[in-house]
Amino acid sequence: MQSVFTGMLLLWIVLLVSPGFAQETDVSYTVERYALANYPVSLVFALDGRLFYTEKATGNVRVINADGRTQPDAVINLPSDSLVERGLLGITLDPNYAENGMIWAVHTAPGTSSDWPANQIVRFHEENGVGSDPEVMLSVPITNGELKHNGGGIHFDADGLLYVSFGDYGDAANAQDLSVIPGKIHRFEVTEDGLVPAPDNPFPDSSIYAYGLRNTFAFTFDPFGDALFGSENGFKCDDEINLILPGKNYGWGPDYGEKCFGMEPLDLPDYTPPMLSLSPTVGMTGITVYVGTMFPDWEGQIFFCEWNSGTMQRVLLDESRTAVERMEQVDLGEYFCRIDVTVGTDGALYFTDPGGIYRIIGNT
Numbered sequence: 001m002q003s004v005f006t007g008m009l010l011l012w013i014v015l016l017v018s019p020g021f022a023q024e025t026d027v028s029y030t031v032e033r034y035a036l037a038n039y040p041v042s043l044v045f046a047l048d049g050r051l052f053y054t055e056k057a058t059g060n061v062r063v064i065n066a067d068g069r070t071q072p073d074a075v076i077n078l079p080s081d082s083l084v085e086r087g088l089l090g091i092t093l094d095p096n097y098a099e100n101g102m103i104w105a106v107h108t109a110p111g112t113s114s115d116w117p118a119n120q121i122v123r124f125h126e127e128n129g130v131g132s133d134p135e136v137m138l139s140v141p142i143t144n145g146e147l148k149h150n151g152g153g154i155h156f157d158a159d160g161l162l163y164v165s166f167g168d169y170g171d172a173a174n175a176q177d178l179s180v181i182p183g184k185i186h187r188f189e190v191t192e193d194g195l196v197p198a199p200d201n202p203f204p205d206s207s208i209y210a211y212g213l214r215n216t217f218a219f220t221f222d223p224f225g226d227a228l229f230g231s232e233n234g235f236k237c238d239d240e241i242n243l244i245l246p247g248k249n250y251g252w253g254p255d256y257g258e259k260c261f262g263m264e265p266l267d268l269p270d271y272t273p274p275m276l277s278l279s280p281t282v283g284m285t286g287i288t289v290y291v292g293t294m295f296p297d298w299e300g301q302i303f304f305c306e307w308n309s310g311t312m313q314r315v316l317l318d319e320s321r322t323a324v325e326r327m328e329q330v331d332l333g334e335y336f337c338r339i340d341v342t343v344g345t346d347g348a349l350y351f352t353d354p355g356g357i358y359r360i361i362g363n364t
Helices: 172-176
Strands: 021-023 029-036 040-045 051-055 060-064 088-093 102-109 118-127 130-141 154-156 162-166 184-191 194-197 208-211 218-221 228-232 239-244 276-279 284-289 302-306 312-317 324-330 341-343 349-353 356-362
Touching: 040 088, 040 341, 040 349, 040 356, 051 088, 051 102, 060 088, 102 130, 102 154, 118 162, 130 194, 154 218, 162 218, 228 284, 239 284, 284 349, 302 341
Parallel strands: 021 324, 088 154, 218 284, 284 341
Antiparallel strands: 029 356, 040 051, 051 060, 088 102, 102 118, 118 130, 154 162, 162 184, 184 194, 184 208, 218 228, 228 239, 239 276, 284 302, 302 312, 312 324, 341 349, 349 356
């Protein structure tokens, strides 16, 4: 897939690694629209039940209060270039958000007469639904003018380290080049002086955590293991779920081309094959691991969205949580899961398309 936000409907999905494709198992639920929204890309819940989300095109961060009503005014506006895959992309709460009110985001800052457009990590203070004092923590210029493959995933781990995904900026060589930021997942420590490479990163004095990635649009931590799962957009084939491990190479680079490798081993340093490979591409976007009491049968399973078809898929893992047993389609009725998916504080599954935010709730 060449673009997360554009593409034709794909009618057939070839699952290369699973024993079979199946329909949804017998779990009783209802799918409903939660809120109308303007191109919501990324969702994050505060412990008080408020839902913060990013609007790709406007640069607005918005909040839906715990009662389900959207605050009329934006929390903050981060001026953003929203051409093609650029825009206001990822969002996450600071590990100490309850005390410091800090929120982190990734957006594409517009270019000027003297500066290139750049994907930036920004943090700002939020109180009572009002954001202030935005601070640029990292800026990665798009010097080739590419509009696609910006990545934009951003999350903190349990130790307070910050992980951020950057796409390859449309240049496959970036993914294998350990001297540049694009085409990687990075891990930072947040210090008084700003972002610095985490002290135990796999490469000395480098923020790189994993590389060989074309465009990891989203990733999520495995609450039942030590790794994270990343969605990967392939070129015509090999959309993937990768088990992201420190120092590992996930294969994308200038020699990959239009070949479809699936689960085959590649003769590359530190190479790790995907857990799941789909061909042709489906436009894999948001990804999450279900943890909650509303759907105990789904505990620990991976859910992801497909931009091309609007399908939500449910992935069941083996006991080691390093291999896929099977994949099942979640019946969303009239709705579409095209961008993000996450678990709410109420245990419901929330997902988005360009026009709104939706949720799956259990039938009692």
